[in-house]
Amino acid sequence: MSFSAALLLLFTACKDKKTPDTNIITTDYEQPKPTGPIAMEASTNSRDVEWVEGRHYQVCVNRHSVDSLPMVAGANGQQYYDNVINLQVMRADSTVFFDRTFTKNSFANWVSADFRKQAVLEGLNMVKADDEGLMFVAWINNPEAVDDEATELRILIDRMGHVDIQRFTDDDRDDLKMQLEEEAM
Numbered sequence: 574m575s576f577s578a579a580l581l582l583l584f585t586a587c588k589d590k591k592t593p594d595t596n597i598i599t600t601d602y603e604q605p606k607p608t609g610p611i612a613m614e615a616s617t618n619s620r621d622v623e624w625v626e627g628r629h630y631q632v633c634v635n636r637h638s639v640d641s642l643p644m645v646a647g648a649n650g651q652q653y654y655d656n657v658i659n660l661q662v663m664r665a666d667s668t669v670f671f672d673r674t675f676t677k678n679s680f681a682n683w684v685s686a687d688f689r690k691q692a693v694l695e696g697l698n699m700v701k702a703d704d705e706g707l708m709f710v711a712w713i714n715n716p717e718a719v720d721d722e723a724t725e726l727r728i729l730i731d732r733m734g735h736v737d738i739q740r741f742t743d744d745d746r747d748d749l750k751m752q753l754e755e756e757a758m
Contacts, residue, residue, distance in 0.1 A: 610652040611716070612638035613695070624702040625732055629665045632707065634658060634697050642676060645693050647717040658697045662707065662730070671734050677713050683740060684713055684724050691715050695723065706731040710741055 615637040624630050638654035645653040655677060662671040677684065677694040684692075695712040702708075707730045714723040725741035 607647075607649060607651040610640075610644060610654050612654040613656055613693070618698075620699055622699070622702045622707070624707065630670065630702075630707075631663045632699050633661045633663070634699070635661075636694075636696060645691060645716060651717070653693055653716045656694045658694060658711070660697060660709070660728075671730055673736070675711065680711065680713060680724075680726055680738065683726055683738060688715075688724065689713070692722075692724070697728070700727075705729065706737075 613636070615635075617633065617635045619631060619633045622630050622632055636656050636658045638656050640654060642655040642657070645655060647653065657674055657676050659674045660671065661669060664670050675694065675697065677689050677692065680694075681689070692713045692715045695714040697709055697711045700708040700710055709728040709730075711726045711728055712723045713726070727739045727741045729737040729739075731737070
């Protein structure tokens with residue numbers, strides 16, 4: 574047998590070998606197993622604001638998870654601790670003007686019971702201080718939400734310390750957007 578015939582036979586033999594299929598496609602999907610309860614990281618934010626007649630106030634928002642509230646269960650059974658948020662407003666002389674702790678049940682009149690069962694109180698941030706009062710936004714959100722399923726609520730504290738809670742509106746979002754743009758300058 575000639576050398577060229579041997580090479581031809583070798584290439585032909587190699588060509589006929591089947592290579593293993595490396596594409597592994599399965600239709601079985603195993604849901605991740607729940608781990609221990611998950612808690613959001615505790616946070617504290619303080620901010621100095623000028624408010625009534627140019628007086629200075631300190632606003633402090635403290636969020637932390639608690640095990641004393643019912644846990645929220647995700648779709649696969651994963652448990653989540655709910656949060657409490659303490660909002661404190663102090664005058665320049667360190668006397669307390671406002672001090673209140675919020676849970677998601679503080680917003681029961683604005684959020685359905687079904688949504689509250691699957692959501693946690695995620696956060697509370699100050700939006701602005703003006704003649705109307707101190708405005709905050711609170712978020713109640715599903716901890717496993719892929720999309721933004723948050724319910725946003727507007728909290729307004731007037732000069733007398735009275736609290737008014739309403740759903741966050743498009744006008745509130747515009748105010749927040751303008752404030753963020755001003756702060757970025």
